[in-house]
Amino acid sequence: MQRNFPWCSPGAIGLLVLLFCLLRLDVGVSWAEQAVAYRLKWLINMSTVGDVYAKEKGLFAARGLAVDLRAGGPERDAIRELELGHAHFGVASADQVIHALAKGSPVVVLAQLFQANPLQWIYFKDRVRIDALADLKGKTIGVTFGKNDEIIMRTLLARADIGDRDVRLYSVRLDYTPFFSGRADLWPVYINSQGVEIGQRLTAAGESIGFFEPEAHGVRFVANSVVTSERLLAEQPELVERFMSALLAGWRGALDPANAAEAVALVRRYDQDTASEVLQAQLTATRPLVQPMDGPPVGHIDIEAWQQTEAMMRRYGQIDRPVNVAERLRR
Amino acid sequence: MLLRRIYQFMMIYGLGVLCLLALKMVADLSDYVIPGLDTLWHTFREVAWRYTLDVWDTLRVAMIGQVLSIGLALLVGIVGRQATWFGSFIKVAAYNVQAYPIVAIAPIIFILLGDGFLSRLLIAAMICYFPLLLSVVGIMSQPIPDIEHFYRQTGRMRWQLEVKIRAFENLSKLTTVIVGSATLAMAGTIVAEFIAAGAGIGYSIRIALYQSDLAKILVALFMIGITLSVYQGVLERAGHWVKQVWSG
Missing domain, CATH: 3.40.190.10 (Periplasmic binding protein-like II)
Known part of the structure; x- marks a missing residue:
């Protein structure tokens, strides 16, 4: 008795080959680049120019990372997403970090984006x-x-x-x-x-x-910083290094006056409601906040400012016990 | 009935909290993501009284908003029940107003009326008005031939009598709709407070959200749920009482 195998027909085999090729192409991308989710604190605007620059200029890709830049908002919380495994890295304000530490969240600060609070x-x-x-x-x-x-x-x-x-x-x-x-x-x-x-x-x-x-x-309250989970830092330090190196390179590139026009154009791709002239002025205003003249390098963690921030939150009952935030700052 | 509503709510709330705690244990999450029972209890003791006052404030606005909506829905329903051009116009106008999401209109209301009592009241009324209107129009447009026939044949039918007959015959339906709309009125007020008001439990939830404090949000949800259960129970009881009085 002759058995009929419809899936052995030339058409079916061709379809399977095509499917395999498509899948292979897709997998090929993820093999070459490691997918990384990065949750911002707010919507994409000039305050995220370095993040946008790093992505759009291929700085992440050059380090083998396919970074998904996710806009934040009032209902988004990067630290929660880190713990739930929905994001690898995030941006959080110092008060968010200190609140989270007070409640036992294993969050680590990798870099301080704003040296002066905007x-x-x-x-x-x-x-x-x-x-x-x-x-x-x-x-x-x-x-x-x-x-x-x-x-x-x-x-x-x-x-x-x-x-x-x-x-x-x-x-x-x-x-x-x-x-x-x-x-x-x-x-x-x-x-x-x-x-x-x-x-x-x-x-x-x-x-x-x-x-x-x-x-x-005299009131120094730290603003946005890049954070990740203790676990990711311990298990994949090399990934953290690659990500941070690309990100900080992105911020340095975006703040370089020579790249101003390009940085504005890149942010405008995401923030189309703001005129280029306004974005230009916003970039000029952002520069000294992230990279003060004769100040520390981009991403520098100002331990003293963090300690002052914790002390202020303690004083006004925002946290009920000290969290020793300095121990959670990666220097 | 009132007691049943309360313990049913307690069961649902308890189940919800248990699910969260199970997730916390399984995924080994910190108190920042999901608060533990001790944190919940501590937060409850800390904010329970303040949140109770906030919920009462919200409920007060919701109740007035609901009364306004009921009045407006009855008015439009009574006028719109007639198959005349004007009746049809009223219905179309009422439906069209509802085509815009309240959340999109809310900022305009707040800019024009400020973030006080009036804005919260208007938004609460707008959110619970439409479902009420649909039911009232449905009920008022539906003749009760067995009873109405007699009055029409004897020439004693007036519009007031027609409305009374239809309302009486559908009193259970109307009570259910009004009880249901209490939830919408409360939700509407909370949405308004959450968006921009400076008082009420919605405003407190917004602050708790800013502080990433899920424990406070869970306590607020408990307060809202328990208050709403009592309010709905009271409305149901009032519906039965009205029916008894009307039936003589």
């Missing part, structure tokens, strides 16, 4: 004058309750011996109407992104604006 408060110079911390007295100040700007502002107020009754803290929300309409005197902004955009708009409208900078008054 968080400042914008104000109208014709309505408000701030020469010293004491000038905050009697003002209505916008803060995002629960976020780092609240801790920073409370620290500043404590330094000036200004009690809760002497100022009004106004809950910050999505739009700037309370600030524009004068219901709040000071409003928190990121100096290198919103600060540039709103500043340009207000200046064009004939307004005179100023920025209140916490660091000028």
